[in-house]
Amino acid sequence: EAQVTQNPRYLITVTGKKLTVTCSQNMNHEYMSWYRQDPGLGLRQIYYSMNVEVTDKGDVPEGYKVSRKEKRNFPLILESPSPNQTSLYFCASSHRGLYSYEQYFGPGTRLTVT
């Protein structure tokens, strides 16, 4: 089954404790991205990757890191989480075709930073 998976689905952590949210897709997509969703602000892009070893900042990259060492995986790293990073996070992927950016989303990771 074609899908985007994220782990963990729910995470409660404390300020400053490094964490990683994993994302994996099985559709051989080149393009992957991370979003956060906050009430009243909608979805905002954090980082995206056009291919292996190619990443770039989205709208709200501060406080986040990503890496793309394999095509299927795109982990989101919070080196020192803060309470303002409490949010619902989504990973997405799509083919890189110029006119075909239909995105497939993972189920989301709800992160709470206390």
Added chain:
Amino acid sequence: KQEVTQIPAALSVPEGENLVLNCSFTDSAIYNLQWFRQDPGKGLTSLLLIQSSQREQTSGRLNASLDKSSGRSTLYIAASQPGDSATYLCAVCKNNDMRFGAGTRLTVKP
């Protein structure tokens, strides 16, 4: 900077009604526009993708139109059902950038 607006923010209709959700965007130079459905606490499910060269796309009871020149798209839902209750998001894509509207929360009452 692209801005995407969805009106109304919330909509409640009785079952069986036809309805229209609106999406507007400020930069008409887009590659495509995509409509998504999001159920509470869940991820996004793609409903329809309209390429910039297209005017509309249809899937079952859903029809989405795109007017790039005016920066507008509509999602038409025919014969609404309680199972259509969800938040509907539109997103516009240009280059590697995808911008989302804040969504319309739809409630279909039995």
